Amino acid sequence: MQRRHLIAGGLAAAALPGFSFAQALEKTKVTIAVGGKNLFYYLPLTIAEQQGYFKDEGLDVSIVDFAGGSRALQAVVGGSADVVSGAFEHTINMQLKGQPMRAFVLQGAAPQVVLGVNPKTMPNYKSVADLKGKKIGVTAPGSSTNVVANYVLAKAGLKPSDVSFVGVGAGNGAVAAMRAGQIDAISNLDPVITLLLRSGDLKIISDTRKLDEAERVFGGPMPAGCLYAPQPFLDKHPNTAQALANAIVRADKWIQQAGGGDVIKVVPESYLLGDRAVYIDGFMAAKQAMSPDGSFPAKGPQTALRALASIDPKLEANKVDLNAIYTNEFVKKANAKYPKG
Template sequence: MHSSRVFIYSAGLALAMATSSLGATAAQAADKISIMVGGYEKQIYLPAKLAEALGYFKDEDLDVELLNEPAGVDAENEMLSGAVQGVVGFYDHCIDLQGKGKFVESVVQFSQAPGEVELVSSKHPEIKSPADFKGKNLGVTGLGSSTNFLTQYLAVKNGLKLGEFTSVPVGAGQTFIAAIQQDAIQAGMTTEPTISRMLKTGEAKVLIDMRTMAGTKAVLGGTYPAASLYMDADWVNAHKEEVQKLANAFVKTLHFINTHSASEIADKMPSDFYVGDKEGYVKALENGKAMFTPDGVMPEDGPKTVLAVLSEFSKNVQGKTVDLSKTYTTEFVMKAK
């Protein structure tokens, strides 16, 4: 799958070594790494844009291109096709993909809680729990996305069958808000800053809150590692030096998040991420930044929780043996520390 990309990389490296006058330029070109982010304005994926803003990629002599893709499942497909080398998305894709025979691993674990909330439209007070999802249209970022996984889990856990509700791909941000306003969805799963925007206008209320560790454990039964940098395992093994540099940059970023205020972090982000409400953005980040790991290390009990959640509804993992040790690695983050 990635043999052509690896060949191109090797050829570039050989050319760099052979042509001394062009050596530096060619080496830099060979080092370019494209990472697809499942919506980089979402606070759950904040480490990607923050690492760039802090200059940590450049500090590692990396040429990193961050690409934006609102739904994590589409970002995953871009990586599988070889169009990008990594994805900033949810760890659960690593388990789901192994069920399909593809080996992908989280190399830096950003968070230990999903940072997601199930919002219910204020027009639908009859929805008091996921048991009331029957016959409803439920917003998710994309079909096959982590928001869809979690939505299916909540419904099945509360007695529904998968065909008794409809998952509607509405993305995040303005498209999600419009879907609620137009009653195209009656409830939906989303992240900050969309959550705060909808609560502020009163157009939606919180049904299930997975922004904190305590809330996540109550709903999902344990620590739920979510946002991560995940990559094709073969690519990781063939490019350990580059992966180590990425881990160095992201572990430094997580340390920055852990040692700075929400206001200081927000100041480093592009102003359009605030969506016209910096105060609301900072407050949401203040309430949610404890979801980030301090060091990029996978929480020990996390993978088992994610597998248990997916096993409730996913035909990709039901009845299959998943080797959790192959869905993540701590090799690079431990060296970065």
């Protein structure tokens, strides 16, 4: 009798639209921590949320926004969030700290970080060496904006200790700090960068929104924004991770087909920082740096490791297992499910 009820119940469940035993989610409520959600760096996350892609996968996603990626990572380490939408290179540092994190879907094919000087405080700027002793604004200390700045400084023979890094966030506060002359240079992302450029408050030194320039700076493909999570989370919740990857891959593909006008209809008004034209310009500048399909490039992890090793002499590169910091398995299935987005 009991067996008959179980079979009947199973058949009824299987008849429900979208039901699949294989896809049953281990966890439907997921908290994603992000550092600067309004940035184009994280645009796929916003698109997946606003277009209902997470809901389509049966997920109830809460996105918690922090001042920078390092703060978002702390939220997951502390247990107040499940997954980080953040910079790929954090997975390397965490492995070395004995807290394995794995990236499982890519949002950005290049860092999109722009380093530039303040024409007000550095009118006679000639080379990166001129930044010695200066204040550089980053989203938050330890975030990818800090890492990229360190890397550009290292190529010019400067150590991180040769400058002062100041956390300025990723929105209007960063713009205000530059315009008020509180910082001499800034390492930040769009739309902040385009806003400063438009008003003449920024002179660009390094622009990794351009794929070719990013490859030139880093010597190879440098994976950027992605979803990553503690390895135990992925082990316990593979179907939940798959659902997250599905939503981001759909968002990645939506962005490839979108124009600036499409994007401003979808993102919250607050993202536009009061200027729609600037936001559209920023999107067009950042678009080529977005991942087309969520896949991590084969040489990307090696590039990220090399970048980190060059700015942190204590980092023992030979102790990093690059295969353990990312996987394309979820992305392959997501692309099979959504070949056109």
